[in-house]
Amino acid sequence: MQKKTDIMKKAFKAAFPHTIPIFAGFWFLGMTYGIYMNVSGFPFWYPMLMSLTIFAGSMEFVAVNLLLGVFSPLQAFAMTIMINARHLFYGISMLDKYRGTGWKKFYLIFGMCDESFSINYIAEIPEDTDRGWFMFFVTLLNQFYWFFGATLGGIFGSLIHFSTEGLDFVMTAMFVVIFLEQWLKEKNHVSAVMGIVLSLLCLVAFGADDFMIPSMIAIFATLTFMRGGLEGGVSV
């Protein structure tokens, strides 16, 4: 029987390469967030603690505005649900994959940001590697990168001058690749096409700030309506 530390080492080695694009994206985005907090007048331990407890990138940027505004906890709660509603879709997709991972399941769900969900969903984990530990390390490394960037940004703040314009495209590139991987694996492209078309239509109709919820409702309704025709054909 393999020793526990060997299992963990193996999973870590397998997981790390999958997180390299996130490393590139997260120290940069995390730092941008830390700097934003810094110039908004918050000490560095605010972005540090918030990157640990919230760990939902776009929400943390919104949180800066919420903290600068009038005290309204219910509004903060409602806004969070709206912005993060897409996590419901991630959870439904991961019900099976996170099964049987023991205590690690709690952390896997806690840290299920866009990037951790996408990598854990699409990664082909080697047969001899422990799935639970693999996904645990993907999630943990991603959160560490974000925490590291946010804290650095919070400490050094306005001292940093950017010559890295355009680096944030790394996240777009990653989601394009993941979308493409999924496309190459699936037999039926109806759901993928629906995702792009319905989101685009909603973006045009509702604008950049308000299109996520209508897109999700449209995707949900369309896939439900098409259930009879799609079932069985899309499984990967």
Added chain:
Amino acid sequence: MTVWQQVITVGMIVLGTMLTRFLPFLLFPSGKPTPKYIQYLGKVLPSAVFGLLVIYCLKNVSLFTGSRGIPEAISIAAVIALHLWKRQMLLSIAGGTVCYMLLVQFVF
């Protein structure tokens, strides 16, 4: 805001985020069989969600002002071409990002 009001605000954000992440797992615990309809959604949703995430990343690109989305279009084409050619995730992502950085810093 006082410090306590800030703590409560952040607490509400954490609570909201965790609710959206944990709810499906609480509603459909692994001990019980998951309803067929939810299993179906679990299979078909990811494709659509990845599409949604791509659009989400591009939501602030304007086709009518600035560089009109041209650097984004070229770089996405580069990502797709690289990926279809070598099918190496890291190479496709790095290639597309470098392409975009060069375009926005030196061309547009």
